[in-house]
Amino acid sequence: MANRARGRIGFVAGALLAGGSAAIAGAVAGALLSGNLAMAAPGRPGPDACLGCHSSVTGLEHGHDPAVIGCSACHGGRPGATTAVEAHKGLVRVPGNLADLPRTCASSECHAQEGKRLGNSLMATMAGVVAVDRWVFGEARRPGGANPVTALGQSKADNHLRNLCASCHLGNPKVDWGPIGEMSRGGGCLACHLVYRQDADKALASYRAAPAAGFRATVHPALSSHVDDTHCFGCHSRSGRISLNYTGWREASADGLPPASTPKRILADGRTVYAAPADVHSEAGMSCADCHTLREVMGDGVRHEHEEQQSVVACDDCHRRAGGIGGANSSGNGRSPGGASIALRGNERFSGVLTVADGREALRHTLVRDGAVFVVPAGSKRELRVRPQAAACARGRAHENVACTACHDAWAPTCLSCHTTYDPGGRMVDLLSNREARGEWHESGGAMLAEPASLGVRVGPGGKRRVQEFVPGMILTIDRGAHEAPLFRRLFAPTSPHTIRREARSCAGCHSDPVALGYGRGKLDLRVTGGAARWTFAPARPRVEADGLPEDAWLGFLGARGVEATTREDARPFTPEEQRRVLTVGACLSCHDGASGVMLAAQEDFAATLARRSSRCVVPTF
Numbered sequence: 001m002a003n004r005a006r007g008r009i010g011f012v013a014g015a016l017l018a019g020g021s022a023a024i025a026g027a028v029a030g031a032l033l034s035g036n037l038a039m040a041a042p043g044r045p046g047p048d049a050c051l052g053c054h055s056s057v058t059g060l061e062h063g064h065d066p067a068v069i070g071c072s073a074c075h076g077g078r079p080g081a082t083t084a085v086e087a088h089k090g091l092v093r094v095p096g097n098l099a100d101l102p103r104t105c106a107s108s109e110c111h112a113q114e115g116k117r118l119g120n121s122l123m124a125t126m127a128g129v130v131a132v133d134r135w136v137f138g139e140a141r142r143p144g145g146a147n148p149v150t151a152l153g154q155s156k157a158d159n160h161l162r163n164l165c166a167s168c169h170l171g172n173p174k175v176d177w178g179p180i181g182e183m184s185r186g187g188g189c190l191a192c193h194l195v196y197r198q199d200a201d202k203a204l205a206s207y208r209a210a211p212a213a214g215f216r217a218t219v220h221p222a223l224s225s226h227v228d229d230t231h232c233f234g235c236h237s238r239s240g241r242i243s244l245n246y247t248g249w250r251e252a253s254a255d256g257l258p259p260a261s262t263p264k265r266i267l268a269d270g271r272t273v274y275a276a277p278a279d280v281h282s283e284a285g286m287s288c289a290d291c292h293t294l295r296e297v298m299g300d301g302v303r304h305e306h307e308e309q310q311s312v313v314a315c316d317d318c319h320r321r322a323g324g325i326g327g328a329n330s331s332g333n334g335r336s337p338g339g340a341s342i343a344l345r346g347n348e349r350f351s352g353v354l355t356v357a358d359g360r361e362a363l364r365h366t367l368v369r370d371g372a373v374f375v376v377p378a379g380s381k382r383e384l385r386v387r388p389q390a391a392a393c394a395r396g397r398a399h400e401n402v403a404c405t406a407c408h409d410a411w412a413p414t415c416l417s418c419h420t421t422y423d424p425g426g427r428m429v430d431l432l433s434n435r436e437a438r439g440e441w442h443e444s445g446g447a448m449l450a451e452p453a454s455l456g457v458r459v460g461p462g463g464k465r466r467v468q469e470f471v472p473g474m475i476l477t478i479d480r481g482a483h484e485a486p487l488f489r490r491l492f493a494p495t496s497p498h499t500i501r502r503e504a505r506s507c508a509g510c511h512s513d514p515v516a517l518g519y520g521r522g523k524l525d526l527r528v529t530g531g532a533a534r535w536t537f538a539p540a541r542p543r544v545e546a547d548g549l550p551e552d553a554w555l556g557f558l559g560a561r562g563v564e565a566t567t568r569e570d571a572r573p574f575t576p577e578e579q580r581r582v583l584t585v586g587a588c589l590s591c592h593d594g595a596s597g598v599m600l601a602a603q604e605d606f607a608a609t610l611a612r613r614s615s616r617c618v619v620p621t622f
Helices: 002-019 022-034 098-103 111-122 126-136 157-166 198-209 230-234 241-248 294-298 339-346 404-408 507-511 576-589 598-606 606-611
Strands: 264-265 272-275 367-368 372-375 414-416 418-430 437-443 447-453 454-459 466-479 486-492 522-529 532-539
Touching: 002 606, 098 111, 111 294, 126 157, 126 466, 126 486, 157 418, 157 437, 230 241, 241 454, 404 466, 414 466, 486 606, 507 576, 532 576, 598 606
Parallel strands: 418 466
Antiparallel strands: 264 272, 367 372, 414 447, 418 437, 454 466, 466 486, 522 532
16 A cells, blocks of 8 residues: 555645645645555455445546545545445535534645634625624614624524525535535535536436436536636625626616516526626626635635625726736735635746735736736636726826726616515524524515616725715615514615726716715706806605605705714715715816816816816806
């Protein structure tokens, strides 16, 4: 055995470097030399005698090849047993679920650090969803906290999550064989890394056709670090609909249907979606994993409250200002989680772009060459040269606190209202325990549209403001039952719709659009009489009795609301003063084109430009 092991050492190290951990390669090689991970000959017991029966298994890539690590490293069982019955005791049929990680993927010999990070990630905890839901129901003092979904109780808020939301977390176990698809939820490591190729699909179909025929699996599904977008869809096609938006699909209600000629498709869960402008990155062939880093997806080991605290990637990591390097810094292979992944793939030409947010995370599918940034989409050899920011993006200080997406996202899915009722006599599926339970929550929504989002303010460290997109998160009435008064909430939520286009929102689309300002749909009109100008607004949708605002509004015209109007403690709509400044620019745009010389000068110094205005220019009064 020792002689066989010595012949394998180079293969083992190379295999694990290609798909696993460099630190493990030496350990495994040493174990093979010492005989501690010996492979049994067919029909003979040994430290991993599984191969006596399963030596013909194919499909796994190098890092998980059973000829290298055996079967029990992932599936457990009793690898030294002499009979099938004994060998299969304690077998983990579907390894990779979070509850099994300490004895499967995240054992001390394998991906231990990744397992620790993953358990604290927002995809595992759903902490933000839990916190906001409890706050909305009046069961928490703030829309924050790091409480995991697995700790839900039986309060009305927690029961609501159990009935409608709690399936989309990584701790939800995958209990059966099969590929990840549109209806998949949870599955721990498998949620991203399980890949059924054609031969594995065929083998599984054969088993399902005759499960009692003594079938012995010969083709194993692959475990791959190349994560394609089908793995994201199950959870991320709900709520913000990012997986749909990115690839150019939208939902619509009866009063927001697109023209009959619009292409449509029916999803696995029965929803009908309609074609809409896709994100330019999707059109270029980029997947979610081309932008989103390991630390974002798998967590950084810290329990965050909301996704924006775990996110690090930003537009200017790759899209530099013309003439400046911006965030495009070569990481060097192995200097970060992303850089290590680049090195493990053995592709030395990938130097990687470091994210500006923390300066440690390398974007795995990027390279920097001769001062230019390129993206090489996963599974592709095409090099996509990244365009620097347009001159308009970097001109003056007028938009230095405006997020790139505020101008470049073409649309966001928008649901104008929601009514939620509780039926104590109904029956539901508890999505946390996956069992039937008493009580049932019903939701009915208003018009579902696809249009540019509203704009508001996030306040960062030191009071730094950033203008970004918001959508109606909860213009919501909650009927909690016969013995409790209904709750009404008017909350907008920050969004990142992933519908980026090269063409930007027009200047007037921000400065004189009532939806952008948070007033809702209607007519925002600049009236000039007797040398005086004044803005007026007439809402298009009816007012809600609970607070007197139009049903789609975030705040009243030139009105005031603070952080109580959002699902975040660091966010708010525009203040009355900010609205007046925005609308003053909007008045100028009623005569001057946004690309005109006077408006370009205004981006450099608006006050000075306003002071030089002609007698024909009328500044609105408020």
